[in-house]
Structure formats: C-alpha cells, structure tokens
Amino acid sequence: MTAPTRTERGLHQEQRAQVAALHGELVRYALVTWTAGNVSERVPGEDLFVIKGSGVSYDGLSWEGITVCDLDGTVVDGVRRPSSDTAAHAYVYRHLPAVNGVVHTHSPYATAWSARGEAIPCVLTAMADEFGGPIPVGPFALIGDDSIGQGIVATLAGQRSPAVLMRNHGVFTIGDSARSAVKAAVMCEDVARTVHLARQLGEPLPIAQADIDSLYERYQNVYGQR
Numbered sequence: 001m002t003a004p005t006r007t008e009r010g011l012h013q014e015q016r017a018q019v020a021a022l023h024g025e026l027v028r029y030a031l032v033t034w035t036a037g038n039v040s041e042r043v044p045g046e047d048l049f050v051i052k053g054s055g056v057s058y059d060g061l062s063w064e065g066i067t068v069c070d071l072d073g074t075v076v077d078g079v080r081r082p083s084s085d086t087a088a089h090a091y092v093y094r095h096l097p098a099v100n101g102v103v104h105t106h107s108p109y110a111t112a113w114s115a116r117g118e119a120i121p122c123v124l125t126a127m128a129d130e131f132g133g134p135i136p137v138g139p140f141a142l143i144g145d146d147s148i149g150q151g152i153v154a155t156l157a158g159q160r161s162p163a164v165l166m167r168n169h170g171v172f173t174i175g176d177s178a179r180s181a182v183k184a185a186v187m188c189e190d191v192a193r194t195v196h197l198a199r200q201l202g203e204p205l206p207i208a209q210a211d212i213d214s215l216y217e218r219y220q221n222v223y224g225q226r
C-alpha cells in the first residue's frame, strides 16, 4: 500500500468534466431535487469509474465535483467524498461488464410508482422502443452495502429494460455510456408520467407482445442516424 487514496492530481479530468456536464441534463429534465441523484461512468480499459461527489451541488458542478473510484468503490482520485450510492454503482460495474454508465434519480413520477411497488406497464410505443417491455420493480434495500447493487443486477437480468424502480426509493438506469443511462432516466420519468396520467382517466390499453417486440427491434437497430 504505497499510493495515496486521495490526491488532487486530476486523474481522468476530461471524462470527469463530461460526466459533470451530463448532470446538467438531470436538472434540465427536472429529475433531481437539491443534491440527490448521480451519474457515473466506467473509465475505458481500466477497473475504475467516475461518480459525483456526495452532497455536491448541481450549480457550477465541474470535474472537481466528480471523484474517481475503483470497482470496489474505493477512492482513487478526488477532492470530494464519492456519492453515498457509490457501492451500488460499483456493484453494477463489477457484475455487468457491458455497462459503462449508471444513473440514479428520485424523479417524482417514476419514484411514485416505486413507492407503490408497481412496475410500469408497457402501454406506449415510445416505451416499447426504449424499454422493450415494462419497467420492473426491484426489492426494498437499505443504503450502505451491496444490497441495492444486488437488487439492480438481479432485477435487470433477463429484462430488456435499462431502468429499474427500486421499491420505496427511486430509479437506477444503466447504459453503454453515461449519456445513454441519462437518456434512459429521462425517458423513464417521461413514460412514468404519461402512464400515470392515462391511469387517472381509465385503464390503459395493452400493446400486443409481438408489436412490442417489433417496435423494440426497429428502434434499437434501425431508428436514427446510422
């Protein structure tokens, strides 16, 4: 043990600046309140990830508000203590090698579904596109050890959805980059709100599984600029 655990060398400063900027999207889409919520991203080719500091304000968030951790959640570089959700992010990176980005929010509509322990049914084409089915509910888990991470990984196993509603808590999303995990968090809140509104007026109509499959396939493989 020779290396210091906390330095001010500015390791991976460029990636930390990018991840700091992505936090602005959580504010822009009203997914977070005060300092709650966080974005992390795996450092390519290294057993490290970068994550927002604990209790750090979104105002003027710069690379210095982002801390570098190893995959056990131990600080490698940074002037801020990492997010209290670091153990959950680290668990996801250790167990899902294809995941390069993780986002956590308490966005209000999605979190309201989580408070009822109810999965969001796939009743919108936009939801079939992005999530390929319902957005599932994960177990109730206390912060502080691997419980939240285990719940995320176990719930998302075998699901298309990149989002999970952790019961009585909020949203965790995964992606092949921090940006795609942020997009999933934005879309999760959007569909949570729309399906909630539909529920106020009656029972939303289901979409046939074959149509969900077809929409998901097209959106994931054909949609957008190639």
Ligand SMILES: [Zn+2]
Binding pocket: 037, 104, 105, 106, 169, 170
């Ligand atoms: Zn939380």
